[in-house]
Amino acid sequence: xxxxxxxxxxxxxxxxxxxxxxxxxxxxxxxxxxxxxxxxxxxxxxxxxxxxxxxxxxxxxxxxxxxxxxxxxxxxxxxxxxxxxxxxxxxxxxxxxxxxxxxxxxxxxxxxxxxxxxxxxxxxxxxxxxxxxxxxxxxxxxxxxxxxxxxxxxxxxxxxxxxxxxxxxxxxxxxxxxxxxxxxxxxxxxxxxxxxxxxxxxxxxxxxxxxxxxxxxxxxxxxxxxxxxxxxxxxxxxxxxxxxxxxxxxxxxxxxxxxxxxxxxxxxxxxxxxxx
Numbered sequence: 001x002x003x004x005x006x007x008x009x010x011x012x013x014x015x016x017x018x019x020x021x022x023x024x025x026x027x028x029x030x031x032x033x034x035x036x037x038x039x040x041x042x043x044x045x046x047x048x049x050x051x052x053x054x055x056x057x058x059x060x061x062x063x064x065x066x067x068x069x070x071x072x073x074x075x076x077x078x079x080x081x082x083x084x085x086x087x088x089x090x091x092x093x094x095x096x097x098x099x100x101x102x103x104x105x106x107x108x109x110x111x112x113x114x115x116x117x118x119x120x121x122x123x124x125x126x127x128x129x130x131x132x133x134x135x136x137x138x139x140x141x142x143x144x145x146x147x148x149x150x151x152x153x154x155x156x157x158x159x160x161x162x163x164x165x166x167x168x169x170x171x172x173x174x175x176x177x178x179x180x181x182x183x184x185x186x187x188x189x190x191x192x193x194x195x196x197x198x199x200x201x202x203x204x205x206x207x208x209x210x211x212x213x214x215x216x217x218x219x220x221x222x223x224x225x226x227x228x229x230x231x232x233x234x235x236x237x238x239x240x241x242x243x244x245x246x247x248x249x250x251x252x253x254x255x256x257x258x259x260x261x262x263x264x265x266x267x268x269x270x271x272x273x274x275x276x
Contacts, residue, residue, distance in 0.1 A: 009132070012125045023111065030107045037100045144173050145181045151191045155199060156209045158262070163198065163207055170194075209262035210249045232274075233260040237267040246274055 047053075052062045145164060147170050152160035171182050171191070182194030189197070198204040231238035231245065232253070247255045253274045259274070260266035 009125060009128045012121055014127065016118060016121045016125060019114060019121065023114045023118070026107065026111060026114065030103075030111075031102050033107075034100070037103070084188050096145075140173055140177060143177075144171055144180050148191055148195075151195045155195050156263070157195075157207050158209070159207050163204060167198065167204075207232055209259050230256050230260055232257045232270045233263070233265040234267045237270060239270065242270045242273065250274060 023092055056062065104120070132224055145168065148164055148168065149160045152163055159164055173180055181188035182191065183189055194220050199208045230236060231241040242253065245256065254276065257266060257271045257276045261271070266276075
């Protein structure tokens with residue numbers, strides 16, 4: 001028999017059902033044996049009352065002699081009463097009680113053993129189910145984390161793991177175990193919108209490129225210009241276009257410089273042109 005610790009949840013369940021079936025079979029056997037013992041006790045009491053020795057070799061003759069008077073019409077005999085069993089002699093064990101006691105003790109011991117086995121199997125089954133639930137929760141939590149981190153990285157977040165550590169508890173999975181949302185049940189938003197809101201938040205805007213924290217004198221919003229078209233970047237520097245933006249909207253030019261600097265790609269000469 002394999003060690004229960006190595007059994008799967010399905011095997012433990014089958015083992016538990018098998019044990020329950022055996023326990024029920026033992027209960028039925030016990031009831032049958034006790035019924036037979038009660039019948040035997042009744043027969044023995046009647047035999048003793050009639051003076052018949054069940055252990056005698058001529059028991060048939062004794063029964064025939066007992067029934068013979070009933071055949072004579074002039075002397076019908078009255079029904080035999082069932083007197084109480086005579087007391088056993090000192091030191092003598094009653095024959096009828098010995099089998100009953102032995103069977104009951106044996107049945108009780110076997111039932112106790114079966115019950116202990118069932119308790120162990122049940123406990124192991126519950127423990128296995130608990131571990132499976134914990135493993136499933138960890139897997140779903142990791143899936144949720146990967147979805148949020150992916151969206152944060154897509155938005156250019158410089159420290160996505162840190163932002164998730166601060167805000168991860170606000171994200172949750174819906175019942176389909178696939179859709180991640182942010183916020184309370186009565187007003188959830190999708191991950192993309194949640195990240196956009198974090199970009200605009202004064203506390204979290206510092207983790208995103210193209211956003212200037214409040215108090216700097218610059219607008220706290222993301223530049224709408226694609227990164228590849230930013231003329232203030234070192235990789236795509238364009239002095240003519242940068243000069244046009246500075247002359248038209250210096251605040252906008254400053255935001256573009258901030259965006260380029262956040263990505264580590266700012267052109268220092270063009271940055272100085274806007275005072276950075």
